[in-house]
Amino acid sequence: MSEIRRRDPRREWIARNRLHPEHASVLAALDGIEGGGATSEWLGPSGVIRKNPRAVGFIGPSGIKRIDRSGLQSGSQPTVSAMAVSGDSRRAVNIAEPAFLVAVVPDLIGGRLSAHDKDMLGLARRLADVDVGRPGAVVAILFCEHKEEALGEVGIDKVLHFNEAIYAGFAPEVRLAALTTVERELAPRYWLFPDSPLGGADLGRRLALRLNERPATGVWQIEADNEALLGWRCTARGAAGSLDIQRPLPRFVLALAECAEPVDETRHAAERLSIAGVTPTTLSRIEDLGQVAVDPAGVALAEAEFILSGGNGVKNWDAFHHAAKVLGATEGASRVAVDDGFMTRDRQVGATGTWVTARVYLAVGISGAIQHLQGIQRCDKVVAINLDPGCDMIKRADLAVIGDSAEILAALVGMVEQRRGGQRDAA
Amino acid sequence: MQPEQQGLEVAVLVSVGRHPITGRARRAEQDARGVELALTLASELPGTRINVLHAGQQDINSEVALRGYLGMGLNSLTLLEQPEGSDAIAALAAYLTKALPPLVLTGTRAECGEGSGLLPYALAERLGWPLVNGLAAVETIENGVVTLLQALPRGQRRRLKVRLPAIVSVDEAGPVARQSAFGPARRAKFIVTSAIHEPDRELTQWHLAPARKRPKRLKIVKAASARDRFKAAASKAGGKSGQVLSDVTPEQGAVAILKLLEEEDVLR
Numbered sequence: 001m002s003e004i005r006r007r008d009p010r011r012e013w014i015a016r017n018r019l020h021p022e023h024a025s026v027l028a029a030l031d032g033i034e035g036g037g038a039t040s041e042w043l044g045p046s047g048v049i050r051k052n053p054r055a056v057g058f059i060g061p062s063g064i065k066r067i068d069r070s071g072l073q074s075g076s077q078p079t080v081s082a083m084a085v086s087g088d089s090r091r092a093v094n095i096a097e098p099a100f101l102v103a104v105v106p107d108l109i110g111g112r113l114s115a116h117d118k119d120m121l122g123l124a125r126r127l128a129d130v131d132v133g134r135p136g137a138v139v140a141i142l143f144c145e146h147k148e149e150a151l152g153e154v155g156i157d158k159v160l161h162f163n164e165a166i167y168a169g170f171a172p173e174v175r176l177a178a179l180t181t182v183e184r185e186l187a188p189r190y191w192l193f194p195d196s197p198l199g200g201a202d203l204g205r206r207l208a209l210r211l212n213e214r215p216a217t218g219v220w221q222i223e224a225d226n227e228a229l230l231g232w233r234c235t236a237r238g239a240a241g242s243l244d245i246q247r248p249l250p251r252f253v254l255a256l257a258e259c260a261e262p263v264d265e266t267r268h269a270a271e272r273l274s275i276a277g278v279t280p281t282t283l284s285r286i287e288d289l290g291q292v293a294v295d296p297a298g299v300a301l302a303e304a305e306f307i308l309s310g311g312n313g314v315k316n317w318d319a320f321h322h323a324a325k326v327l328g329a330t331e332g333a334s335r336v337a338v339d340d341g342f343m344t345r346d347r348q349v350g351a352t353g354t355w356v357t358a359r360v361y362l363a364v365g366i367s368g369a370i371q372h373l374q375g376i377q378r379c380d381k382v383v384a385i386n387l388d389p390g391c392d393m394i395k396r397a398d399l400a401v402i403g404d405s406a407e408i409l410a411a412l413v414g415m416v417e418q419r420r421g422g423q424r425d426a427a
Numbered sequence: 428m429q430p431e432q433q434g435l436e437v438a439v440l441v442s443v444g445r446h447p448i449t450g451r452a453r454r455a456e457q458d459a460r461g462v463e464l465a466l467t468l469a470s471e472l473p474g475t476r477i478n479v480l481h482a483g484q485q486d487i488n489s490e491v492a493l494r495g496y497l498g499m500g501l502n503s504l505t506l507l508e509q510p511e512g513s514d515a516i517a518a519l520a521a522y523l524t525k526a527l528p529p530l531v532l533t534g535t536r537a538e539c540g541e542g543s544g545l546l547p548y549a550l551a552e553r554l555g556w557p558l559v560n561g562l563a564a565v566e567t568i569e570n571g572v573v574t575l576l577q578a579l580p581r582g583q584r585r586r587l588k589v590r591l592p593a594i595v596s597v598d599e600a601g602p603v604a605r606q607s608a609f610g611p612a613r614r615a616k617f618i619v620t621s622a623i624h625e626p627d628r629e630l631t632q633w634h635l636a637p638a639r640k641r642p643k644r645l646k647i648v649k650a651a652s653a654r655d656r657f658k659a660a661a662s663k664a665g666g667k668s669g670q671v672l673s674d675v676t677p678e679q680g681a682v683a684i685l686k687l688l689e690e691e692d693v694l695r
Contacts, residue, residue, distance in 0.1 A: 069654045089651075110692060170577065170585055173557070197580055197598070202560050205548040214629065217543040220641055237638060239542040242447065246634040258644050265649075285557040285593075289586040292576065293695065299582035306693040327688075328695050360693050362684070381691055382669075383684055389673055398669035399687050401680035411681035416694065419685075 016061050090267045095157050098137030102128045103188035104156075105179070106140060107198045110359065111147040116194045116257040118154050123222065123253075123260035124192050125155040130224070130231065136189065139273065141182060143167045143175060152270035155263030160273045169288040172206055178278050179207050185275045189230070195219070195254035208252040215252035220259050222249060296330045301347060304330035307358040307379075309349055311372075312336040313365015313386060313405050320364065323409045326416050332356065334366045350375035365405045368393030385409065435568060437465045438478045438528035440519065440546075441504075443492040444538040452488040454495030457534030459604035461597040462496050465532055466605070468565055478528060482507040482515040482622060490617075498612030499605055507622035512631065516546055518622035520553040529591040530573065535560065535598040541630060547596040558594045559587055562601060 014026045040055035057067035102124045106117035113121075121138065128136035137157035144167055151159055160182065166174050182188075193204030195218055208215035218237035225233035228248035237256065238245045296304070308324045309332035310317070324331045333343035335350055349356050351371035361379040366372060368384075368391055376382060376396075384397035385405045394400040401408055439462050444455030462479065469475040479501055481493055485508055497504055507518045523531065536544030551558035563578040566586070573593065577585045578600030589595075648659040672680055688694050 069652050170587060197561070201544070205545055206552075206558075209545065209548045209552040215543075215545070217545070238635070239445065239540060240447065240536065240538040242445070242539075242638050243542070244636045244638045245541065246636070247629075247632075258641070261647075285590040286559060287588040289574075289588060291579070291695075292584040292586050294582060294584055303581045305581040305583070306688075329693075360688065360691050381687065383687060385680070385684075389671065394671060397671075399683060400669065400671045401675065401683060402671065402673035403675065403677055403680055407677035408680045408684070411677040412684055415681055415685050419694075 013061075016058070090153070090265055093157075093266045094269045095135050095137045098128075098157070099131070099134035100128075100136040101139050101158075101186055101188040102136055102190045102192065103139045103141060103182065103186070104192045105200065105203060106142065107194055107196055107200050108142060108144070108146050108148075109198055111145055113148055113154060114194075114196075114198075115262075116196055116200075118262035119257055119259055120192050120194050120255060121155045122262040123255055124190070125263050126222070126260055127190055127192075127232070128157075138268070139186065139188060140270075141179065143178075150270075152268040153263070155266065155268055156270045157268050158271050158273045160275065162278070169290070170286065171284065171288065172203060173284045173286060175203055176206050176210060179203070180210060181278045182275065183207075183211060185277060189251070191252045193252075193254045195256050201254060204252065204254045211252075213252050214250060215254055216247060216250050217254045219249075219253050219255040222259070296324070296328050299330050301330060301332060301349070301354045301356055304332075304356065304358055306330065306360045306362075307332045307349070307356055308362045308364065309333060309366060310337050310343070310364050311366030312340075313367075314342070316406050317342050319406060319409060319413075323413050326413045327362075329362065330358075332361075334372050335369070363393055363397070364409060366393050367391040368396060434474060434476070435472060435530070436476045436478060436526075436528040437468060438480055438523065438526065438531045439465045440531065440533040441479055441481050441493065441496050442534065442537045442539075443481075443483065443489045452492040454492055454604075454607065455534055455538045456604075457536070457597055457599065457601070459496065459499070460599075460601035461532040461534055462499055462501070463602050463604040464562065464565065464597060466500055467602065468568075472568065477501060478526070479504045480507065480519065480522065481505070482509055482518040482522075484509060484511050485617070485619065493617075494612040494615070495607045497615035498607030498609060500608075500611065501615060503616045503618055506617050506619045508619050509622050509624055512626055514625045514627045516549045516553070517625045519546075520550055521623055523550065523554060527592065529571070529593075530568075531556075531592070531594045532562070533594065533596050535596045547594050551594045554592075554594075556592050556594050557589055558596070559589055560596045560598070562595045562597050564602070 011026050011030065014020045014022055015030055017023060041049060041051050044050040057065050060066040104120055104124045106113055106120060108117065121140070124138045128138050138155055139158045139160055140151065140156040141160045143162050145163065162178050167178070191207065194200035195204070204215060216234050216236050219234045220237060221235040223233050224231060225248065230249050232249035233246060234249045234253070236245045236247065237243065301307070306329045308327060308329035310320050311334035314320050314337065321331070331343070331347055332349040333347045335348055335352065337343050338345055338348045348354065349372060351374045353375060355375050355378070357378045359380045360383065361376050361381070362383045364385045367386065367388060373392060373396055382397045384393045384400040385408050386393060386400065386402065387404065389402045441458040441462065442455050444453045444458070446453050465477045469477055479496055481504060483489060485506060493504055507522055509515070509518055533547050535547070536542050547558055559575065559577060561578045563576040563584055566574040566576060571591045573589050573591055575587055575589065575595065577587050578598070579585055648656055650656045650659060672683055
């Protein structure tokens, strides 16, 4: 149309102001107009990356050139593409022809891989990737339903999923039968189990002895060793944690937490696998009659699974105790509630009280002093009910509801009671 | 109780423990809990005979430790004598196949030696008996079926029905062992029988050393730019925040919380 380049000062101002709500869209539009402009980085004729430092950055409001290396703000093309790459820079790995297999049986507590499971998978990757040219594949053997979506991101090449109802609960004999079939059909070079009281320690020992092998238990370190039969040497804890045993790595390994770094640089295929010949036997000498209702008040606070914790924001303590009873939660308290005499000292959560490990921590009217947040560091899910939207507990929480704690708790109790009642009717 | 249950025999496998600080021989914590369970069972079911078994050498240290169990209220202990460094599994399996006690209680793992916790599993495999770990309490024994409570992590309990004969291992969730009395411990007798000697050759080839402290895991920050690394080092951890519901009615908030509780499966 015309040779004159039109400027829009307002748009330029928005492009400089990274806090402006339209910043991103304006930036993209400006990019389109300029048509890429000068590239700041390209591959030279001799294969060397060349850079033009003058093309990097933008002119700030005071007319000085600014370079923002965070990648958050810049109109130039290269940084945007770099951002896209950093979004998923993990290398995709697909092992089509594995040289051997490494079987891992994670605990899958509550359907999720625990940190211990991820460490085990990291260890499995170390064993599988010993020879870069001929890598092995990691086979994860999962029992029952799970909630993990990205199994490939923790280093699993193949997944073997036993999803029948007979594997649920305490069914060591049925699980053992399935694993012996896996051993017969796939013959993995290594079997890895987490040495945890949640199931891995039990199942791993059963399988190893069924197959007449002596496992290494409590392994916390492995090193390459050419003299050993399988090429590895391991260090294991023995004698109630007072001995370090160095031995050649056997086929069966029960490893402690933090035995290896979890996988984070690669993405694996996590391809589904199925094997024939698994005949689930229902004939078992051990019958699981299900979990027994345990009085939640009797469970030690440090190992409780679900804690309802009250703080300064709780005014009606009778309703709070009732809610804990209905929800089946162990009661906890912040320091203020204990100091004011509403709860006993042994219920205090935090640096001076108990360090809790609950899967779900429901904090009612607790603003989240740093000592309290230290105490709940190891909780998986934190739910906060609070009036103050700016408090530290809200920042920590996975789900925060802003509102009056008494009303919300009453509504929650009502819903749970209704749900229980409905279930009873249905039954 | 019915007459057929009168003669229930319980074998308790005990080992020589090691005090974690002084290193002295003592009764092992978990095995003592096993003896405690057996004694409770004997007081509930009259006529129960408790046979305490130990496979190992007889010397002054082990005698002090084993008398610790006897002082809990037992008259005798069967000692399967073996020289040092021999495998206890073979001796115990041979003895149990002959004696055939319906219920065998044992600790989960030993406090000295390899301490791998394999013994109950190895015995169960050799004898072909079912095995249950983490016993918290025995509820009833009827018609050759024992109903027991298994301890799960986080203070939970599971009820199991196991057909006898069975091996049941006890860990820290079992009842605390009663105090050992000196006089009864001195008066109780050892019944010594010699057992098979099968040296544990593999164990002698391994290198044993006092446990060294495990290295603490470092927080490794894999960042492309210096700015990201600096931010990771300088900023407070756990910056990501979850879902915040503001301006909602109490019912909507409660629905959201209930949904999370159901997803996590903590409502029972």
